[in-house]
Amino acid sequence: MQTELEELAAINRGADGSCCRLALTDADRRGRDLVVSWMRNAELDVNIDRIGNIIGTRAGTQSGPPVMTGSHIDTVATGGRYDGAYGVVAGIEVVRALNARKVLTKRPLAVVVFTNEEGVRFAPDMMGSLVYAGGLLLEDALQAVSEDGAVLGEELARIGYAGSKRCGEIRPHAFVELHIEQGPVLDRANEVLAVVQDLQGISWQEVNIRGVSNHAGTTPMNLRHDAAYGAGMVTVFVRKLAQRMGGSQVATIGSVRLVPNLVNVIAREAKLTVDLRNSDDAALSAAEQELEAFLVEIADAEGLIIETKRLVRTQPVRFDDRILETIEQVAAKLGHGEIRRMTSGAGHDAQMMARICPAAMIFVPSVNGISHNPKEFTLPRHLEDGANVLLHAMKRIANE
Ligand code: HGY
Ligand code: MN
Ligand code: MN
Numbered sequence: 001m002q003t004e005l006e007e008l009a010a011i012n013r014g015a016d017g018s019c020c021r022l023a024l025t026d027a028d029r030r031g032r033d034l035v036v037s038w039m040r041n042a043e044l045d046v047n048i049d050r051i052g053n054i055i056g057t058r059a060g061t062q063s064g065p066p067v068m069t070g071s072h073i074d075t076v077a078t079g080g081r082y083d084g085a086y087g088v089v090a091g092i093e094v095v096r097a098l099n100a101r102k103v104l105t106k107r108p109l110a111v112v113v114f115t116n117e118e119g120v121r122f123a124p125d126m127m128g129s130l131v132y133a134g135g136l137l138l139e140d141a142l143q144a145v146s147e148d149g150a151v152l153g154e155e156l157a158r159i160g161y162a163g164s165k166r167c168g169e170i171r172p173h174a175f176v177e178l179h180i181e182q183g184p185v186l187d188r189a190n191e192v193l194a195v196v197q198d199l200q201g202i203s204w205q206e207v208n209i210r211g212v213s214n215h216a217g218t219t220p221m222n223l224r225h226d227a228a229y230g231a232g233m234v235t236v237f238v239r240k241l242a243q244r245m246g247g248s249q250v251a252t253i254g255s256v257r258l259v260p261n262l263v264n265v266i267a268r269e270a271k272l273t274v275d276l277r278n279s280d281d282a283a284l285s286a287a288e289q290e291l292e293a294f295l296v297e298i299a300d301a302e303g304l305i306i307e308t309k310r311l312v313r314t315q316p317v318r319f320d321d322r323i324l325e326t327i328e329q330v331a332a333k334l335g336h337g338e339i340r341r342m343t344s345g346a347g348h349d350a351q352m353m354a355r356i357c358p359a360a361m362i363f364v365p366s367v368n369g370i371s372h373n374p375k376e377f378t379l380p381r382h383l384e385d386g387a388n389v390l391l392h393a394m395k396r397i398a399n400e
Pocket of ligand 1: 346
C-alpha cells in the first residue's frame with residue numbers, strides 16, 4: 001500500500017509536499033490511470049460510469065450484488081496522501097490478498113473510485129457517489145461549473161473518463177469505506193481503530209457581499225459600505241455562533257475573495273464560503289437560520305447587498321447496525337478488543353451509499369488529527385490494521 005500511496009502522492013506534488021489532484025484535472029487523470037492499472041493487475045473487471053466513477057469488480061462463486069468498498073482519489077489543493085487514496089489502495093490490496101490465497105467469496109466484491117468527493121473545484125462534494133446513489137441528476141452534475149469556468153462534463157470527456165456505464169447500475173449488497181479519521185480523537189486516545197456509526201450534516205453556502213469601492217484615505221468611516229468589513233463580521237459571527245451552540249456544531253469560513261483586493265481601495269465585493277456542520281439536523285437548520293438573520297441585519301446596518309447561494313446541504317447519516325457489528329466482531333477477532341464507535345466530522349462517499357445499501361466506515365488514526373494538509377500522516381502499522389479489518393469484514397459480509 002505504501003508504494004501505491006507514494007505513487008499517487010508524487011503526482012503534481014506541491015513544494016510543501018502537498019497532494020493536489022483537483023477533480024478532473026490532468027493530475028486527477030494521472031491518478032485515475034494509475035488506479036485503473038492497479039485494478040487490472042489485480043484481475044478486477046474495470047468499468048467507468050457516466051459521471052466517471054471507476055468500478056472494479058471481482059466475481060464471486062455466485063452472481064448478484066457485490067460487497068463494495070472504495071473511496072476517492074481527488075484531493076483538496078493542499079491535501080495529504082491518505083485522504084481517500086487509502087480507502088482505494090486498501091480495497092485493491094484486499095483483492096490482491098484474496099487472489100494470492102485463491103480465496104473466492106460467495107458474493108462478488110467491488111472496489112470503487114468516486115468522482116469529485118472533495119467538491120472544491122466543482123460543488124457539491126461527494127458528487128460521484130451522490131449521482132451513483134440517485135441523489136443528484138447526472139445531467140445536473142455534468143453541468144457543474146468551476147470557479148475557473150470549466151464545465152464538469154467537458155472536463156470528464158477531456159481526461160477520458162466519461163464512461164458509458166449507467167450510474168448506480170451495480171447496486172451493492174453492502175458498502176464499507178476505510179478512511180483516515182482526519183481528526184484528533186483516535187490519536188489523542190492512543191487507539192488504533194474506530195467504527196463510524198454516523199456522520200454530521202453538512203451545509204455549504206456561498207455568501208456574496210456587495211458594497212461600494214472608494215478611496216481608503218479620503219472616505220469617512222461613517223460613509224463606507226465596505227464589503228471586506230461585512231466579510232469580517234460574518235467570519236466572527238459564525239465562530240461565535242458555533243461556540244455558543246456547542247455540541248458538535250462547527251463553522252468554517254474557508255474562502256474569502258475580495259474585489260478589487262487592493263491596499264488602498266475599500267472592497268466593493270467579498271465572496272466567501274460558509275461551511276456549517278452538526279450531527280443534529282435541527283441544530284444545523286437553526287444555525288443556518290441565525291446566519292440568515294445576521295446577514296439581513298448587517299446588510300441594513302452597513303448599506304450592503306448580500307446574496308447567498310446554497311452549494312451543499314446533506315442530512316446527518318446513521319450507518320447500518322449489522323455492518324457496524326460485523327466490523328466490531330472482526331476487529332475483536334483480530335485482537336483489537338472493543339473498538340470505539342464514533343461520529344465522522346468529515347463528509348464521505350459512504351454517507352451517499354447509505355442511501356442505497358447498508359453502509360458503514362472504518363477509521364484509523366490521523367497523527368495530531370491533521371488532514372487536508374501535507375502533514376497528514378498515519379502510521380504504516382495502523383494502515384495495515386485498518387486494511388486487515390476491511391479484508392475480514394468484507395469476506396464475512398460476502399459469505400454471510
Ligand atoms: O468536506 C468534507 O468533509 C470532505 O472532505 N469532502
Ligand atoms: Mn476523504
Ligand atoms: Mn477530504
